[in-house]
Amino acid sequence: MEQLMNDLKAQIIEQLNLQEVTPENIGNDQPLFSKEGLGLDSIDALELIVLLQQHYNIRITNPDDGPKIFHSVRSMAEYISANQTIQA
Numbered sequence: 001m002e003q004l005m006n007d008l009k010a011q012i013i014e015q016l017n018l019q020e021v022t023p024e025n026i027g028n029d030q031p032l033f034s035k036e037g038l039g040l041d042s043i044d045a046l047e048l049i050v051l052l053q054q055h056y057n058i059r060i061t062n063p064d065d066g067p068k069i070f071h072s073v074r075s076m077a078e079y080i081s082a083n084q085t086i087q088a
Contacts, residue, residue, distance in 0.1 A: 004077045012073070015051045016044050028074045037072075045070060056080050 009023035012032075021038070031037035033045070040048075048070055052058040058080060060066060069079045 001077055001081065004080060005073050008073050008076055008080075011051055011055060012048070015047050016040070026073060029072050032070055032072060033067075048076075052076075052080070056084050058083050 005028050006023060009026045012018070012026070013021050013023065018038070026038065032048075033040045045066060049060060049066075052060065060069065069075060
């Protein structure tokens with residue numbers, strides 16, 4: 001799980017083009033969408049959905065799940081671990 005969270009941090013920075021942020025700046029439980037966290041917005045949420053589809057072959061079928069899934073890096077990693085299909 002720790003490796004997955006580290007990978008997610010790097011992928012989030014790359015996907016969202018967060019030039020001033022390093023993986024070390026992102027806490028595992030830090031809120032992604034609040035001012036106390038990364039301060040992401042709804043456009044960033046769409047980019048995170050694309051990230052899950054491209055890197056993990058995961059589609060979010062219920063939009064109401066978004067706030068829970070994208071709360072933090074840890075919540076994203078837990079969702080990926082629970083929903084990722086095994087790729088050959």
